Amino acid sequence: EAGVTQFPSHSVIEKGQTVTLRCDPISGHDNLYWYRRVMGKEIKFLLHFVKESKQDESGMPNNRFLAERTGGTYSTLKVQPAELEDSGVYFCASSQRGLNNSPLHFGNGTRLTVT
Amino acid sequence: DAKTTQPNSMESNEEEPVHLPCNHSTISGTDYIHWYRQLPSQGPEYVIHGLTSNVNNRMASLAIAEDRKSSTLILHRATLRDAAVYYCILRDVNSGAGSYQLTFGKGTKLSVIP
Numbered sequence: 001e002a003g004v005t006q007f008p009s010h011s012v013i014e015k016g017q018t019v020t021l022r023c024d025p026i027s028g029h030d031n032l033y034w035y036r037r038v039m040g041k042e043i044k045f046l047l048h049f050v051k052e053s054k055q056d057e058s059g060m061p062n063n064r065f066l067a068e069r070t071g072g073t074y075s076t077l078k079v080q081p082a083e084l085e086d087s088g089v090y091f092c093a094s095s096q097r098g099l100n101n102s103p104l105h106f107g108n109g110t111r112l113t114v115t
Numbered sequence: 116d117a118k119t120t121q122p123n124s125m126e127s128n129e130e131e132p133v134h135l136p137c138n139h140s141t142i143s144g145t146d147y148i149h150w151y152r153q154l155p156s157q158g159p160e161y162v163i164h165g166l167t168s169n170v171n172n173r174m175a176s177l178a179i180a181e182d183r184k185s186s187t188l189i190l191h192r193a194t195l196r197d198a199a200v201y202y203c204i205l206r207d208v209n210s211g212a213g214s215y216q217l218t219f220g221k222g223t224k225l226s227v228i229p
Contacts, residue, residue, distance in 0.1 A: 048216060
């Protein structure tokens with residue numbers, strides 16, 4: 001079974017530019033999560049999709065961040081415009097449908113550097 | 116939200132057992148105890164989880180105190196590949212949205228000595 005894949009693995013952009021991160025969850029996983037670790041901080045929850053619906057977006061830092069999951073398959077996380085403090089590693093995770101306590105399977109993350 | 120407390124770092128010799136402690140004195144009756152680990156340059160990886168009884172799987176064992184205020188992750192024979200940051204996490208419910216997110220702390224950095 002293929003794991004959670006994220007693209008790109010690294011992205012370097014200038015402040016003010018736009019970046020879109022993509023996550024492909026494990027096939028059949030309805031739950032999809034975005035997390036991030038900014039420099040020197042702990043891994044923080046951003047939001048949670050169930051299929052194409054946003055179940056919980058309480059961790060989204062501000063309106064420069066937009067997450068979508070059209071069709072309930074892959075998801076994108078767009079940062080527009082990017083700021084220096086957005087630098088960090090963005091992780092995507094997925095888990096099985098209907099099992100609120102099922103383990104999360106994480107991708108290896110996208111390292112975003114904003115200069 | 117219930118919090119966990121873990122030592123910042125631990126060392127183990129290769130092929131010896133490792134006991135990673137976690138305190139969670141404010142745990143609620145419905146909180147599951149989850150353990151994840153993060154190897155260098157990778158995303159977090161699920162290790163094990165439990166509610167009240169001790170749990171075993173191919174990766175590790177989880178020993179949960181009777182009062183559930185603490186737990187211990189046991190790696191039976193540490194290998195170099197087990198060097199990672201280990202996170203003890205109480206499965207957190209955002210009651211307003213029905214989301215079961217994970218709240219990561221600083222974790223324990225485990226070093227394995229050849």
